[in-house]
Amino acid sequence: MAQDALKALGQALPEGAIVIGADIPASIAADWSTAEPVMPMALIRPRITAEVATALAICDALGVPVTAQGGRTGLAGGAVPAENGVAMSFERMAAIEEIDPLAGVAVVQAGVPLASVQASAREYGLMFGVDLGSRDSCTIGGNLATNAGGTRVLRYGMMRENVLGLEAVLADGTVISSMNRLLKNNAGYDLKQMFIGTEGTLGVITRAVLRLQPAPAASASALCGFRNADAMLGFLMRARSRLGQALSAFEAMWPSFYSHMTGALPELRRPFDAPHGLYVLIEAAGAADEAIEERLHALLSEALETGEITDAVIASSERDRADLWALRESVAHFGRVLGPVIAFDIGVPIAAMGAFVARVEAEIAEGWPGIIAMSYGHIGDSNLHLVCHLPGAGADQPHEAVSDLVYRRVVEVGGSVSAEHGIGTLKRKALALSRSPAELALMARMKRALDPNGTLNPGKVVTA
Ligand SMILES: Cc1cc2nc3c(=O)[nH]c(=O)nc-3n(C[C@H](O)[C@H](O)[C@H](O)COP(=O)(O)OP(=O)(O)OC[C@H]3O[C@@H](n4cnc5c(N)ncnc54)[C@H](O)[C@@H]3O)c2cc1C
Incomplete structure (x- = not known):
């Protein structure tokens, strides 16, 4: 099967669009999270949407999993390829196609780094409202797929509030071009929402229409x-x-x-x-x-x-x-300062924040003497980050037990197990703590309807 797929992809895609074997860079196997790296059997590097569609149709027909990758700065394991799957990188689809200052929109390809969009908008006296510490490496495709938040959510909202339209390719290769530029458009279902925050499990995003704001003087x-x-x-x-x-x-x-x-x-x-x-x-x-x-x-x-x-x-x-x-x-320097970490990105009601941090930091210190547990976050958005590292434990950090403790307290205060980083693989077990059985069943139905063969980023977010 693998050989059939590689042969079919090699025949259908132009030269340079597929990389295999030792030529695949090792960095493709991992993202910024602690998820175990997995080397894909091939790396696909499309230049245009039609190549994305061709590759997906082949993989879907031959049962080969496809994981879309942006800058691999994700913190939930979402961009880690599947075993015997292919990774699809958007590094060659990184153009800013147009900036329209009158409409206040930027039309961009999925692989463009967030910082490039911000810089281009500035040239027109405009700004893009989303900003993250990973701005130089993360991509618009990844930002959309994770519904990224960051430091300006208080004022401009999350990624979802900063996009007007997008183009995505379904698992079977169908191109859904929903490149709306209008601020108001209630003509039927707002299809772009299916691809925002769904971590590459329902479709692969190829282009987007972003909403720009006047740059503050x-x-x-x-x-x-x-x-x-x-x-x-x-x-x-x-x-x-x-x-x-x-x-x-x-x-x-x-x-x-x-x-x-x-x-x-x-x-x-x-x-x-x-x-x-x-x-x-x-x-x-x-x-x-x-x-x-x-x-x-x-x-x-x-x-x-x-x-x-x-x-x-x-x-x-x-x-x-x-x-x-x-x-x-x-x-950004946790890796250098701490080494392996147990990281949380949780939603906690603002009023409960102070008592929550005091209690959880104390309980963690009591349970694991000597542990480093640090709290910070986008407090105006009810978003707390907690990062722990047990010195001396190396890669063998007490993930499971610390997570049990933290998530128990999150549930008690009516919080969320993921505020902005998404579920990926790392928080899959915890998802049921934040979503009802009916909500989970609907997610699985959506996954089955859009990706019946389980081609797109299998093992992430939901089980179909
Ligand atoms: C130093 C640092 C600071 C950070 N700060 C923040 C922060 O403040 N707020 C925040 O929300 N996040 C933050 N992050 C996390 C991360 O940067 C975001 O999740 C970002 O949106 C991921 O973008 P990416 O291009 O790197 O995506 P990747 O990591 O490559 O992928 C993330 C997910 O999106 C999917 N995906 C990628 N591209 C596509 C595509 N074209 N179509 C469909 N699916 C796709 C992947 O399959 C995966 O599931 C930070 C990370 C770091 C390292």
Whole structure:
């Protein structure tokens, strides 16, 4: 079967579109998650949608699993190829086809890196609302397939809110071109939603129409120190009411994260002399006449006066701003600082956040003496990240037992086992904790209807 498939693919696709054997780069086997790497039997590198369709039709007919890959920065194992399957990379479909400043849209191919879209939009005085720490490597196809979130969700929403249309190829090779550019279009089902956040299990995304926003002319950032979570939540409400739409980021770092990362990475600046009970990186952005800096200053003075904030450092230059963001984006160095980790991306109701972190960090410390457990997250979006590492355990981290503990507490507070990274393979067991049997059955029905042979990214998200 494998040989038949390779022969058929080799005959149907142009030269250079299929790579096999030792020529497949080793990096193709893994993503950024802790999922076990799997080497595919072939790597397909289409240049156009028609080649994607041809390859999928052949694989579907011959029973060969296909895993779409973007930048492989995913944190749930979704981009890891299936055994005896093929990986489909979009590195040669990475063009920005058009930017239409009047309509405020960008038409792009799936393999374009997020940072390239952001840079192109800026040239037109526009911006793309989604931003992640992995911006230089992750792709629009991967961002759509995971419904990525990031640091600007508070203001612009997740990937789903920033796309107007897309083109996808079904398992049997049918091309669904749904490249809508209109802000309002209720003509029948909104088909693009089937491919957003479904991690390459219902179709392979080839192109998209993205929604662009006016680029803010002014922005201001500050790092704030708090006594505790209650003070931080009071400040979040004040920031929302004073800044409104101008509030563009509200990223929290618990001392467990802040102390460990600033201690481990000497290149990070420590803006405060004294430690705090919690840290928040706040950003405001808006038009030139919105007095953004003044409004942020006024908000901070007010909150310092009421005692909500214990201390604050305002970025006074682009360099300062980059230094503050480097603290938050030091998450990219977990591999170097910690080694293998047990990572959680959970949804927790904002009001429960403080007590949740205190309890879970304490229970983990009690259960695994010496463990490092660090909390941080997009708190304005109810999204907490918790990263654990047990020194001395090497690759043998206590994944299962720590996950049982954390997810038990997530269920108790009515949270979610995945806020933005998706399910992939790593959170499949946990999915049933966040979804009802009826919801899971409907997901399986959708999978069977669109991919009856189980060709697309099998083993990920749902069991059909
Ligand atoms: C340092 C760092 C910071 C991060 N920060 C954030 C963050 O703040 N918020 C957040 O949400 N995520 C974050 N991530 C996770 C990751 O960057 C996102 O999930 C991103 O959207 C994945 O994009 P990718 O191109 O790398 O996709 P991949 O990892 O290659 O793939 C992810 C999933 O999408 C599928 N897929 C990829 N391309 C296609 C396609 N064309 N068609 C159909 N399916 C496809 C894959 O099969 C897989 O299931 C971070 C990761 C890192 C390493």
